[in-house]
Amino acid sequence: EVQLVESGGGAVRPGGSLRLSCGASGFKFDDHGMSWVRQGPGKGLEWISGIYLNAGSTRYADSVKGRFIISRDNAKNSLHLQMNSLTAEDTAFYYCVRGYADRYYFDYWGQGTLVTVSS
């Protein structure tokens, strides 16, 4: 069974940093591109970053470019998102999802981790 489990969310002050992690199991991790998708409270979905199989290719949404860094550790079946210079607009549930430019859709989603940016 495919499982994606996020961790690392929480409350942080504006300008602060947070690192999200996602543990993957039930599939061959290094055969799949991975992404992060976020959803503000009561809002729609926003893809924010993706990383290819061997971490050779990464992309970011304009809203997070230059502030967030996506990475993966295929040996540990884990995905990470380093978030810097956080603002209130980054407050959202962050979902780890399987999929990137290798298949054009997201077929498995984690339960999400909530990031709250507030003073």
Add this chain to the structure above:
Amino acid sequence: EIVLTQSPGTLSLSPGERATLSCRATQSVSNYYLAWYQQKPGLPPRLLIYAASSRAAGIPDRFSGSGSGTDFTLTISRLEPEDFAVYYCQQYGSSPLFSFGPGTIVEIK
């Protein structure tokens, strides 16, 4: 930049009725690059349809996708109680790489 719009914003129907949800893109989208998701309160989205018309694993055949170019449709042939939820379309393109529509709420009438 490709922008997706969905209509209607809210669809009020009864169980057993047919639901037709629309997703329109500002530029042509390849069929391979169009997907649909269902989201229930407190849960992450679930993939329903990929490549415009292919059902994801485990999705009942009452869900079907169609369309091409700039106009795509998700049809639920006969609504079951568990189908009342929010539905999003999603495209893969150049910038942004992925984008979602604003969603259609399917509510019980």
